[in-house]
Amino acid sequence: MRLHQIWVLTIMLGISILIAIYYKMNHSDVFVVTGTVDAEESRLNGRGVLPLNGEWEFYWGQLLEPADFNSEVRVSSYMMVPGSWRKDIYGQKYPEYGCATYRIILTNVHSGVTYGIKKQSIRIASNIYVNGKLLIQNGAVSDSISGENMGNMPEAAYFQADTDKLEIIIQVSSHKIFGGGIAEAVYFGKQQEITSFGARNIVRDMLPIAFSFGVAAVYLIIVLVSPGYYKKEKASVFFPMGAASLALINGTLGERIIKYILPGISAEGLLNLESVLICMGILSIVMAVYHLDRKFISTLCRNIVILTQGLVCYPLCGFACGNAGNPDGIHHY
Numbered sequence: 279m280r281l282h283q284i285w286v287l288t289i290m291l292g293i294s295i296l297i298a299i300y301y302k303m304n305h306s307d308v309f310v311v312t313g314t315v316d317a318e319e320s321r322l323n324g325r326g327v328l329p330l331n332g333e334w335e336f337y338w339g340q341l342l343e344p345a346d347f348n349s350e351v352r353v354s355s356y357m358m359v360p361g362s363w364r365k366d367i368y369g370q371k372y373p374e375y376g377c378a379t380y381r382i383i384l385t386n387v388h389s390g391v392t393y394g395i396k397k398q399s400i401r402i403a404s405n406i407y408v409n410g411k412l413l414i415q416n417g418a419v420s421d422s423i424s425g426e427n428m429g430n431m432p433e434a435a436y437f438q439a440d441t442d443k444l445e446i447i448i449q450v451s452s453h454k455i456f457g458g459g460i461a462e463a464v465y466f467g468k469q470q471e472i473t474s475f476g477a478r479n480i481v482r483d484m485l486p487i488a489f490s491f492g493v494a495a496v497y498l499i500i501v502l503v504s505p506g507y508y509k510k511e512k513a514s515v516f517f518p519m520g521a522a523s524l525a526l527i528n529g530t531l532g533e534r535i536i537k538y539i540l541p542g543i544s545a546e547g548l549l550n551l552e553s554v555l556i557c558m559g560i561l562s563i564v565m566a567v568y569h570l571d572r573k574f575i576s577t578l579c580r581n582i583v584i585l586t587q588g589l590v591c592y593p594l595c596g597f598a599c600g601n602a603g604n605p606d607g608i609h610h611y
Contacts, residue, residue: 308332310382312356317444317466318386327396327467327475330446334359334460335381338372341419341449342379344410362401363450363459377421377451380460384444393444394472396434398462398532400448402455402545403429406464407447408437417545423453428545432533434476436469455549476533483532490525494518513569520562527555557587 309315310332317328336357355366363378365371372378387393395408403417403426417429446466452458465475498518529536530552537543543551564583568575 310334310359313353313381314383314385316386317384326471327465329463329465330382331359331463333357333367336363336366337379337381338363339376339421340379341377341421341451342381342447343449344407344445344447347381347445347447357459359460360463361459362457362461364457374456374458375423375453376458377419377449377453378458380448380450382446384446384466385442387439387442387444389439389442392436392438392469394434394436394467394469395446396432396465396472396476398432398464399430400450400460400462400464401430401458402452403427403450405449406435407445407449408435409440409445411437413437419449419451420453421451426451426453428454428549430545430549431537432476432479434472436472479533480535483528483535486528487525487535490521490528494521494525497521511569513566516562516566516569520559520566523555523559523562527552527559530555554591557591561587 308331309328310330312333313335315328315330315332333356335353336355337351338354342351355368355370357363357366357378357380359380363372363376364374395406395413397404397406397414397416400416403419404414405412405416405419406414413435414433415429416431416433418425418427420426446464448460448464450458450460465472467475495518497514501514501518526536529539530548534548536551537548561584564575564580568577568580
């Protein structure tokens, strides 16, 4: 088996493991039933941090605030979280673009204890209220595209419970990106548990990045130190490019590690950067396969891919770079 075939299999295995981990993290047990979750009962399973997965109250086309629930508000429907708002638990479909309010009630919370709530990905702007207080604001939610600012960044907030019951309200709007909603789990736990959870997430996200960059570095070294290797295996130069693209793509997901490198990047700039990196990854794969065996990809097909990906990348790359150093962009963490 050739060296490049071994690396291809290794990269494919790594991607498969990442997909499995991501799916497991965002598709765990359901705890929220018809808008209510018993925090104490859920902790009997030994969970330090509770993913608030399940059936949230869902109010389509409305950005309801805590005061709105002081009076009788009829529950419109229930939406499964995490996931997009395309379809509720009854099968009712909703538009790709718009705004909505999610709400749950946590019971058996210990009064006087400092808790935390952590969001991962809520598309594409959100406000999170806990017992009437605005704790997290990512971007600017709006019922129209003109008033919306994108702001989908991981964030945690801490508060002291003053009753044995908590009301969590999340306003969400997505007029610029299709498939809005609470895309990844929202987590609840004690302050130390949430802090430790965030630190573990950063380490978890760093591992595939380090692995991908390691693959890129090793293969690049092989190409540089082996005379004539590039001429013999022209696909070899594109494997490190693909691995590096994969590493950077991982940096735009999860805890958004790349924001530590580009602290001033806006949410919209980050989204465009992710698209550019995906285009680079596609180009690397196409070029590698083209040089491995032209039976799979013809010269015409290769040229079409290069042209289309270039047309997509060019404007996005300029916008992403422009937002990377702009602390007054649409939104920054």
